[in-house]
Amino acid sequence: MPAILSVQNLNKTYAGDFVALRDINLEIERGEIFALLGPNGAGKTTLINIICGIVNPTSGTAYVNGHDIASEFRRTRALVGLVPQELPVDSFTTVEQTAAFSRGLFGKPADPALVEKVLKSLSLWDKRDTKIIALSGGMKRRVLIAKALAHEPELLFLDEPTAGVDVELRQDMWKVVSRLRDDGVTVILTTHYIEEAEEMADRVGVINHGEIILVQDKRRLMRELGKKQLTLSLNAPLDRLPATLGAFALELAPGGSELVYTYDSNENRTGITGLLGALQEAGIHFNDLDTSQSSLEEIFVDLVKRPQ
Amino acid sequence: MNFQAIKAIYLSEMARMFRTAVQSIVAPVLSTSLYFVIFGSAIGSRISEIDGITYGAFIVPGLIMLSIMTESISNSSFAIYFPRFIGTIFEVLSAPVSWVEVVLGYVGAAATKSVIIGTIIFITANFFVDIDIAHPFVALLFLVLTSFSFCLFGFILGVWADGWEKLTIIPVLVIMPLTFLGGTFYSISMLPEAWQKISLFNPIVYLISGFRWSFYEHSDVAVGLSIGATVGFLVACLLVVRWIFKTGYRLRT
Ligand SMILES: Nc1ncnc2c1ncn2[C@@H]1O[C@H](COP(=O)(O)OP(=O)(O)O)[C@@H](O)[C@H]1O
Ligand SMILES: [Mg+2]
Numbered sequence: 312m313p314a315i316l317s318v319q320n321l322n323k324t325y326a327g328d329f330v331a332l333r334d335i336n337l338e339i340e341r342g343e344i345f346a347l348l349g350p351n352g353a354g355k356t357t358l359i360n361i362i363c364g365i366v367n368p369t370s371g372t373a374y375v376n377g378h379d380i381a382s383e384f385r386r387t388r389a390l391v392g393l394v395p396q397e398l399p400v401d402s403f404t405t406v407e408q409t410a411a412f413s414r415g416l417f418g419k420p421a422d423p424a425l426v427e428k429v430l431k432s433l434s435l436w437d438k439r440d441t442k443i444i445a446l447s448g449g450m451k452r453r454v455l456i457a458k459a460l461a462h463e464p465e466l467l468f469l470d471e472p473t474a475g476v477d478v479e480l481r482q483d484m485w486k487v488v489s490r491l492r493d494d495g496v497t498v499i500l501t502t503h504y505i506e507e508a509e510e511m512a513d514r515v516g517v518i519n520h521g522e523i524i525l526v527q528d529k530r531r532l533m534r535e536l537g538k539k540q541l542t543l544s545l546n547a548p549l550d551r552l553p554a555t556l557g558a559f560a561l562e563l564a565p566g567g568s569e570l571v572y573t574y575d576s577n578e579n580r581t582g583i584t585g586l587l588g589a590l591q592e593a594g595i596h597f598n599d600l601d602t603s604q605s606s607l608e609e610i611f612v613d614l615v616k617r618p619q
Numbered sequence: 620m621n622f623q624a625i626k627a628i629y630l631s632e633m634a635r636m637f638r639t640a641v642q643s644i645v646a647p648v649l650s651t652s653l654y655f656v657i658f659g660s661a662i663g664s665r666i667s668e669i670d671g672i673t674y675g676a677f678i679v680p681g682l683i684m685l686s687i688m689t690e691s692i693s694n695s696s697f698a699i700y701f702p703r704f705i706g707t708i709f710e711v712l713s714a715p716v717s718w719v720e721v722v723l724g725y726v727g728a729a730a731t732k733s734v735i736i737g738t739i740i741f742i743t744a745n746f747f748v749d750i751d752i753a754h755p756f757v758a759l760l761f762l763v764l765t766s767f768s769f770c771l772f773g774f775i776l777g778v779w780a781d782g783w784e785k786l787t788i789i790p791v792l793v794i795m796p797l798t799f800l801g802g803t804f805y806s807i808s809m810l811p812e813a814w815q816k817i818s819l820f821n822p823i824v825y826l827i828s829g830f831r832w833s834f835y836e837h838s839d840v841a842v843g844l845s846i847g848a849t850v851g852f853l854v855a856c857l858l859v860v861r862w863i864f865k866t867g868y869r870l871r872t
Binding site: 325326363364365366367384385386387388389391393395397399400401403404408411412413414415416417418419420458 | 621623624626627628631634635638702705706707708709710711712713714715716717867871872
């Protein structure tokens with residue numbers, strides 16, 4: 312079976328010679344949850360919009376389920392759902408009508424039972440006869456998700472689905488995503504909330520200045536790039552670090568009662584043994600110790616700040 | 620062909636039209652009826668017959684055309700401009716549809732509306748003047764062809780316009796003058812020789828003339844030429860719409 316999505320040598324230059332995407336190559340596996348991380352203006356929306364048929368690529372192409380997005384657009388678009396970043400909605404139709412409209416637009420026969428199921432899963436069933444103009448921003452986003460799910464896509468794009476969204480909707484959304492995962496739907500999402508990628512995604516891609524700089528299994532990424540910190544709670548607070556400990560990557564926490572040691576867990580020698588010996592010699596005693604791993608956010612910030 | 624999509628677009632556009640029925644149906648019918656009152660009854664009785672047709676009856680086909688052309692352009696241009704303006708067009712662009720489905724859905728609904736308006740105006744006209752239609756099927760053909768081709772033209776206008784002013788300026792600056800000069804209220808043969816020649820460059824002359832022929836067998840140009848000109852305009856508009864969707868002109872960046 313072909314990959315659900317295969318992007319090949321994709322480039323986009325907007326009018327005015329602005330290069331938004333440079334030679335993007337990306338393979339997405341069927342059924343995975345893929346998080347595309349990147350700062351504002353990195354090209355995430357451009358990439359998604361090209362695959363969905365909203366933006367014309369300058370060169371290169373993409374295949375959805377083995378079909379070319381340009382020459383076989385009917386087959387590819389029927390498989391793809393999109394929840395856009397903005398909230399464009401038809402204010403004067405009702406929630407149920409607009410979901411049914413999307414289903415028809417994507418070539419699927421009417422199925423009121425399915426629309427009902429989708430609306431219920433997004434807590435929209437009570438509002439089915441409400442005109443969209445009367446809904447809050449969060450509810451409008453739910454409506455857009457319902458519209459995309461109403462035509463049963465096999466590949467779903469969520470473009471910054473949780474930007475400016477309340478906690479309740481965010482939780483509902485993740486419930487929907489895990490249900491989709493169970494149904495075998497592939498989900499590609501972009502987000503600024505890195506903890507979400509950390510929580511939900513199987514793989515993570517990092518895009519910056521129109522280039523994909525990294526694609527990796529999330530756990531491996533965190534393991535490989537992850538720095539660890541060892542925090543020691545001291546018996547007696549220190550005013551400053553003794554000079555004998557200057558060789559270690561140590562920091563004295565404000566208040567002086569905690570020492571934080573940063574090390575790379577991938578190194579053969581973490582330096583912890585040496586540090587403990589040096590502390591002993593300096594007469595510094597601790598009553599507790601704790602280790603923590605850096606979050607994906609820290610890894611991400613580290614990556615995009617790295618000089619090219 | 621994605622028939623479900625055609626149905627979805629067509630029905631949602633028709634629903635939009637019935638939501639705004641007062642503005643979209645009652646208003647054009649009312650304003651056209653005023654012409655009948657003024658020209659058909661009040662002034663018309665003082666104007667001599669044109670080739671044996673009373674003036675009130677003579678202007679009916681022209682007024683129906685005038686109404687259909689302006690309504691077709693404004694409804695159809697709005698139907699596509701508005702989704703572009705608020706961004707909901709993204710869904711149509713990302714759907715498995717080609718220009719064919721889009722045209723049949725949006726333009727088909729706008730043209731249906733125009734035919735409905737034309738029919739209501741015709742029925743209303745009967746209250747004011749006596750009308751017999753000599754060739755009902757030809758009349759219907761002109762009604763449908765004109766509605767569809769001007770809706771297509773409006774669609775192109777709605778894609779081209781990048782502001783509300785542009786949307787309204789073409790109907791006011793181009794279509795209205797051409798329609799008024801196209802023989803809505805008079806026969807081209809009533810003009811001085813030179814103006815008769817110039818009028819033949821006005822495409823709307825052919826439409827009104829052909830439509831009037833189907834009523835009274837009175838025409839300024841041969842009816843075959845009228846049908847040919849209308850079909851030619853329709854095909855030209857179809858080709859432009861096809862080009863718009865192939866290239867993404869003003870739709871896809
Ligand atoms: N229609 C457009 N015309 C010109 N430049 C654009 C257009 N759309 C986006 N851009 C530019 O392309 C870059 C990438 O934008 P986008 O794909 O929206 O990034 P992201 O979604 O990652 O924030 C940005 O610098 C943006 O200003
Ligand atoms: Mg974006």
